[in-house]
Amino acid sequence: MDAIKIMVLAITGTMLTLVLKEQKQSLGMPLAVLCALSVFFAGLPYLEEIVTYVRTLHKSLGAVGSYIGVLLKITGIATISGMAAKLCADAGMSAVSAAVTLSGKVICISLVLPVIAKFLNGLLSILP
Amino acid sequence: MKKILFVLSFFLLLYTPYIVEAEEVYNIIDEVESPAGYDVKQTAQDAISGKLSVTFSGIIQGLASLFIGGIQENLPEIIKLTVVAVMSGLVLNLGIDKDEIGVIAFVAIVSAISIKTFSYALNTALETIDALFLFISALMTPVATAASTGAAATGAATVATFVSMQVFIYICKSVLLPLVSVIAAFSLCDKFGRTAYLKGINTILKQILKWSTGLMITVYGVVVGMQTQTAASFDSLAGKSIKFAIGSFVPVVGGALSDSLETVITSAKAVTNALGVAGILGVGYICAVPLINICVISLSFKLAAAIASVTSEKRVSAVISEISESIGRVALILMSVAVMFIISLAMLCSFGGR
Structure with missing residues (x-):
């Protein structure tokens, strides 16, 4: 039922945005952003459940578990930056959209560097 | 005189590495002859007296218990790997678009876990090959002595086989x-x-590995086979000639002497066979546990890859599968070393002193 409510909210928001854009263009974009954020926050409690479960697995994974937190952060940053970039693109600001995508990727790469370093150390240990 | 000089020089040749690595040899012998372990002397004595009780069902039972023990030991690592791989599929699907950096991160994590296990398997194989070599070095002296009794050419074949073993091990390691x-x-x-940019190079390297292993085993088998066969023929001829000469040319006691010579040679043959059996069982004892452990790890990784392929990112399950194959290759090389040692011992003992 919650899924249906979220879908109805999304479709209603989209229709209102389309109508408002025709009437008053300046209000269309904020409504679109509001609609996107509402839908996102409506689904957030379920995401929280998934993250909590993954965190319980993290304890049983030992040393590897520390990297799972990093991976969740990367996924979160990629999702949020992707959404922000698409909203900017919808508003016609393609340069801002590209900048948001780039900064999201740079942050993700900086977070993943320790994992890559661990992998490279392991690789060097097995090479003759 | 020639034979005495030969045996003395053979001892010198064999004892030189033995003296240098004496401590290692003692450690290996102590480990193998531990109270719960393997006693070469007792096994050889049991083999001569006919009390050796090694049955096929006993061996299968032992191997099965080792196999199950290996699976239980490696289970936590495999579960860890499978959980991370399955999570990769779940977490990556949370993103809006295909999160390439997330995929790279998961591949790096799974690779780091897998490399640790591969490194363990590789070190286990290297240590086992060293242990096998030291065991065979220690065993070679009594085997060669017993085989050389009345059979000088077999003694020379033992030296040639030993040198071939060293070359074989060097190439493997x-x-x-x-x-x-x-x-x-x-x-x-x-x-x-x-x-996959490196797929072509990898295919070539795998092919080179396959051909090198096959060629090396074939050449080693040919060398050892030739040495022992020609030595056996020569010793058989020499033995018969000596027996005839003693019987014909030694007055009064010639007949008795030639019969006693045959008794000595037959006794030496029994000792050689017993040592050979003890040696083969010793080789099996040394390499059974590490080999089964490595095989179990490879199978477990294969199972983890199969389970992970259902939900995980394709590249993540491919990493686990590749490591499983690499560990399988390590097991294959270790198995070929053990088999070649067993074949060498068997050929030396069966053809020596004939």
Whole structure:
């Protein structure tokens, strides 16, 4: 039922945005952003459940578990930056959209560097 | 006189590495002859007296218990790997678009876990090959002495076989096992990108490894076979000639002497066979546990890859599968070393002193 409510909210928001854009263009974009954020926050409690479960697995994974937190952060940053970039693109600001995508990727790469370093150390240990 | 000089020089040749690595040899012998372990002397005595009770069902039972023990030992690592791989599929699907950096991160984590296990398997194989060599070095002296009794050519064949073993082990440790590491490294690096750029090179290296292993085993088998066969023929001829000469030319006691010579040779043959049986069982004892452990790890990784392939990112399950194959290659090389040692011992003992 919650899924249906979220879908109805999304479709209603989209229709209102389309109508408002025709009437008053300046209000269309904020409504679109509001609609996107509402839908996102409506689904957030379920995401929280998934993250909590993954965190319980993290304890049983030992040393590897520390990297799972990093991976969740990367996924979160990629999702949020992707959404922000698409909203900017919808508003016609393609340069801002590209900048948001780039900064999201740079942050993700900086977070993943320790994992890559661990992998490279392991690789060097097995090479003759 | 010639025979005495030969036996003395053979002892010198064999004892030189023995003296240098005496401590290692003692450690290996102590480990193998531990109260719960393997006693070469007792096994040889049991073999001569006919009390040796090694049955096929007993061996199968022992191997099965080792196999199950190996699976239980490796289970936590495999579960860890499978959980991370399955999570990769779940977490990556949370993103809006295909999160390439997330995929790379998961591939790096799974690769780091897998490399640790591969490194353990590789070190286990290297240590086992060293242990096998030291065991065979220690065993070679009594085997060669017993085989050389009335059979000088077999003694020479023992030396040639021993030298061939050293060359074989050197090639395995310095060429084949490092090649397996390089193939594993290339396979892992290839999984980071969407396109497999190193696939061609990897295929060539795998082919080189396969051909090298086959060629080496064939050449080693031919060398050992030729040595022991020609030595056996020569010793058989020499033995008969000596027996005839003693019987014909030694007055009064010639007949009795030639019969006693045959008794000595037959007794030496019994001792050689007993030592050979003890040696073969010793080789099996030394390499059974590490070999089964490595095989179990390889199978477990294969199972983890199969389970992970259902939900995980394709590249993540491919990493686990590649490491499983690399560990399988390590097991194959270790098995070929053990088999070649067993074949050498069997051929030396069966043809020696005939």
